[in-house]
Amino acid sequence: MKRLRSPVLMYHHVEPAPFDPTPHFAGSYVSRAEFSSHLDWLADRNFSVLSLADAIARNDRGEVSGGRSVVLTFDDGCKCFLEHAVPELERRHMSATVFVVSSQVGDHNVWDVARGERIEALLTTGELRDVASRGFEIGSHSRSHADLLGIDAAGLGREVSGSKKELETLLDRTVQTFCYPYARFNGATAAAVRDAGYLAAVSAYGMPGVSTRNRFALPRAVVQPGSSLLEFRLQTTGWYGLWRRLPHLGVLSQLRKAKGTR
Numbered sequence: 225m226k227r228l229r230s231p232v233l234m235y236h237h238v239e240p241a242p243f244d245p246t247p248h249f250a251g252s253y254v255s256r257a258e259f260s261s262h263l264d265w266l267a268d269r270n271f272s273v274l275s276l277a278d279a280i281a282r283n284d285r286g287e288v289s290g291g292r293s294v295v296l297t298f299d300d301g302c303k304c305f306l307e308h309a310v311p312e313l314e315r316r317h318m319s320a321t322v323f324v325v326s327s328q329v330g331d332h333n334v335w336d337v338a339r340g341e342r343i344e345a346l347l348t349t350g351e352l353r354d355v356a357s358r359g360f361e362i363g364s365h366s367r368s369h370a371d372l373l374g375i376d377a378a379g380l381g382r383e384v385s386g387s388k389k390e391l392e393t394l395l396d397r398t399v400q401t402f403c404y405p406y407a408r409f410n411g412a413t414a415a416a417v418r419d420a421g422y423l424a425a426v427s428a429y430g431m432p433g434v435s436t437r438n439r440f441a442l443p444r445a446v447v448q449p450g451s452s453l454l455e456f457r458l459q460t461t462g463w464y465g466l467w468r469r470l471p472h473l474g475v476l477s478q479l480r481k482a483k484g485t486r
């Protein structure tokens with residue numbers, strides 16, 4: 225399979241700082257100002273900022289040369305995507321993929337609240353249709369945000385195939401990509417995603433088995449608040465995976481420890 229040459233970045237929440245109330249998983253919240261600085265950096269260097277499905281299509285047509293394209297993804301389908309990320313992206317003619325939990329459309333982040341996170345309102349069907357009509361890709365983030373390694377075959381079918389059908393019915397358009405909850409997957413979950421008719425699925429760097437050559441186990445770089453421009457720059461290159469595997473790189477290693485990438 226052709227290697228996906230466009231690096232894939234992972235965001236969750238984009239909101240104006242200070243965040244109020246303080247989030248439990250603070251690493252998932254990037255301020256709108258910091259997000260804007262990322263987009264400015266990409267715009268200044270003429271990056272093509274793409275959705276995942278579009279990047280794969282361009283990659284397979286040989287239109288992506290590497291080093292000048294990046295995929296932005298946003299997990300969970302929070303309202304903040306429409307309120308704060310979309311305006312900044314549209315202003316710069318950039319696209320992205322948002323991964324939605326199909327049974328929670330228009331509701332809230334019950335899976336995170338159960339772990340102590342504050343309540344986040346999620347995009348409604350109407351808002352998702354609006355986002356899609358504006359050129360952003362809607363992907364599936366499962367049906368209930370379940371850990372796919374902890375469920376039986378019937379549950380896996382509901383989460384993977386069921387969420388695709390549910391979202392396609394809601395949105396009246398094809399859902400092409402999947403995002404593993406908690407980035408957790410194995411051979412069986414990847415096979416279920418492929419058999420359900422998806423084009424690709426994403427996990428994250430650091431998870432076993434990720435590869436830019438495996439469309440159902442694509443790595444993503446986690447963009448965390450307060451990360452250095454050097455780290456962000458590395459995340460937008462094909463070198464990031466290699467860098468993560470080389471912890472002995474003195475200065476860079478210390479920098480990475482100081483900022484934290486996971």
Ligand SMILES: [Zn+2]
Pocket residue numbers: 299300365369405406
């Ligand atoms: Zn998630």
